[in-house]
Amino acid sequence: MQLLLEQLTNGLTIGSFYALVAMGYSMVYGVMKLINFAHGDFFTLGSYLGYAILVIGSGWVTRTFGLWGGIVVAILGAMLGLAIGGLLVERVAYRPVYKAGRLPLVVSALGASIFISNGIMAVWGPRFQAYPQTSIPSGTFRLFGEVYMTDIKLVTLIVSLTLMALIYYVVEKTLFGAAVRATALDRETATLMGINFRSIILFVFSVGPALGALAGVFAGLNYSRIIFTMGWGYGLKAFTATIMGGIGNIPGAMIGGILLGLLESLFEGFVSGAWKNVFVFLILIIILIVRPTGLIGEKVAEKV
Amino acid sequence: MEALKGVSLEIQEGDIVAVLGANGAGKTTLLKVISGLVPIKSGVVRLMGQDLSKYPPHQLASQGITHVPEGRRVFATLTVEENLNIGTWGVRNKLSERQIQETKEWIFTLFPILKQRRKQLAGTLSGGEQQMLAIGRGLIAKPKILLLDEPSLGLAPILVQEIFRVIKKIHEEEKVSILLVEQNARKALAIANYGYILETGKIAIHGPAAELRENEHVKAAYLGGARLQTR
Numbered sequence: 378m379q380l381l382l383e384q385l386t387n388g389l390t391i392g393s394f395y396a397l398v399a400m401g402y403s404m405v406y407g408v409m410k411l412i413n414f415a416h417g418d419f420f421t422l423g424s425y426l427g428y429a430i431l432v433i434g435s436g437w438v439t440r441t442f443g444l445w446g447g448i449v450v451a452i453l454g455a456m457l458g459l460a461i462g463g464l465l466v467e468r469v470a471y472r473p474v475y476k477a478g479r480l481p482l483v484v485s486a487l488g489a490s491i492f493i494s495n496g497i498m499a500v501w502g503p504r505f506q507a508y509p510q511t512s513i514p515s516g517t518f519r520l521f522g523e524v525y526m527t528d529i530k531l532v533t534l535i536v537s538l539t540l541m542a543l544i545y546y547v548v549e550k551t552l553f554g555a556a557v558r559a560t561a562l563d564r565e566t567a568t569l570m571g572i573n574f575r576s577i578i579l580f581v582f583s584v585g586p587a588l589g590a591l592a593g594v595f596a597g598l599n600y601s602r603i604i605f606t607m608g609w610g611y612g613l614k615a616f617t618a619t620i621m622g623g624i625g626n627i628p629g630a631m632i633g634g635i636l637l638g639l640l641e642s643l644f645e646g647f648v649s650g651a652w653k654n655v656f657v658f659l660i661l662i663i664i665l666i667v668r669p670t671g672l673i674g675e676k677v678a679e680k681v
Numbered sequence: 682m683e684a685l686k687g688v689s690l691e692i693q694e695g696d697i698v699a700v701l702g703a704n705g706a707g708k709t710t711l712l713k714v715i716s717g718l719v720p721i722k723s724g725v726v727r728l729m730g731q732d733l734s735k736y737p738p739h740q741l742a743s744q745g746i747t748h749v750p751e752g753r754r755v756f757a758t759l760t761v762e763e764n765l766n767i768g769t770w771g772v773r774n775k776l777s778e779r780q781i782q783e784t785k786e787w788i789f790t791l792f793p794i795l796k797q798r799r800k801q802l803a804g805t806l807s808g809g810e811q812q813m814l815a816i817g818r819g820l821i822a823k824p825k826i827l828l829l830d831e832p833s834l835g836l837a838p839i840l841v842q843e844i845f846r847v848i849k850k851i852h853e854e855e856k857v858s859i860l861l862v863e864q865n866a867r868k869a870l871a872i873a874n875y876g877y878i879l880e881t882g883k884i885a886i887h888g889p890a891a892e893l894r895e896n897e898h899v900k901a902a903y904l905g906g907a908r909l910q911t912r
Contacts, residue, residue, distance in 0.1 A: 565754075570771060571739050571772065572739060
């Protein structure tokens with residue numbers, strides 16, 4: 378019972394990382410029909426930016442703003458940095474090749490991915506870096522019985538879920554969200570409605586990477602060790618989550634991410650830790666075979 | 682490739698102007714030129730004397746032109762109401778919330794079925810209902826000119842009747858100028874004030890609708906089938 382609860386909280390935590398990254402994949406795919414391979418590296422870069430903010434002047438931010446204040450600064454800094462970074466990548470790597478079709482765009486995305494991860498390696502080195510222990514809150518509290526949870530894990534969950542709810546609200550319930558979805562469905566007709574495609578691009582390429590950055594900083598705060606290649610694994614799993622929920626479908630990406638995190642943690646706890654990645658990608662393969670449109674999938678088949 | 686060549690066309694305020702022609706004559710291209718989706722090599726599109734070429738396509742709705750595209754193109758996974766609301770996007774800074782609500786109510790009186798189904802996803806509507814939604818989505822921006830591309834395409838005869846009846850009603854009630862592109866020449870000329878006939882990218886004949894209905898060439902080429910039916 379205790380193991381089950383622990384794995385459930387672990388699964389929720391890692392699932393919220395997958396969900397945050399998956400939302401970025403899904404937004405960009407929905408609007409541009411592009412699988413943004415650089416997205417996993419946005420996650421890594423966010424994590425490193427948070428790290429850089431926390432280690433600057435050997436913990437100046439934490440000393441100035443306090444333990445939690447420092448974390449807020451690190452998160453906001455990383456999110457802002459990646460919102461700008463995402464727009465920059467769109468400008469230099471994607472916009473020049475839009476007209477060339479989808480394949481050149483995918484190749485350009487792979488190039489951007491390699492560029493960012495190697496850039497991180499060049500700046501921070503090829504070895505693991507660790508988030509400074511003095512900047513991470515170390516408190517734990519008793520959930521109930523013998524089940525403990527770290528404070529940071531609880532904050533991770535609350536912040537991630539709140540942000541997901543906020544994005545869900547914006548995309549599904551507001552007129553702006555309807556404009557984003559309309560653009561994803563039919564760009565030409567959306568233009569006739571007066572929707573400027575560029576402002577939608579601006580939205581997905583700033584909010585998506587910023588969500589990835591948030592997940593990156595939380596990953597650093599929860600697991601401490603970060604490395605320049607970590608975006609690859611997280612990116613692939615978030616991509617799996619995206620497919621699970623139905624690509625282009627933002628609520629689907631959230632549910633897919635959480636579900637994948639839970640499944641992975643339960644498998645790790647009760648079956649085998651060594652085989653968990655095999656299990657995760659087996660899920661991907663099965664979904665692609667059985668339900669390629671995802672678990673949530675398309676809401677309606679279009680009538681002609 | 683040139684789809685249109687030397688085409689000159691004018692719409693008087695408050696008129697319904699029909700553009701007729703066979704498939705591939707360039708009718709749809711003509712509308713796309715007006716709404717900026719297709720660039721023109723030379724020539725000019727003016728609205729009340731104002732050159733529209735300086736506006737990008739997404740700003741034309743706010744200038745008073747809305748385009749109801751061929752094939753309806755409703756947003757299938759958005760609800761009926763969301764589809765209508767999206768129609769206000771281009772003019773959201775020009776119209777007040779109250780004006781939008783009033784227009785929406787008016788659209789619901791034109792097409793009561795849309796009110797009934799406003800929570801439903803647009804993709805679940807029938808073809809005729811989708812056409813009504815597409816027209817409503819164009820009207821909600823309170824345009825000066827409504828561009829209608831083949832509103833009767835693929836609809837059952839009874840629905841064709843209904844759509845044309847409502848187009849006439851829209852014109853009478855709100856004095857919206859309408860540029861109507863149609864293959865159904867008989868129906869279109871019955872409600873239009875003026876007509877243009879496009880043949881392979883050029884204007885072959887134009888004139889008041891009443892004259893075109895009596896024109897021998899138009900009768901033979903575009904109204905011929907209809908005459909057989911009446912005998």
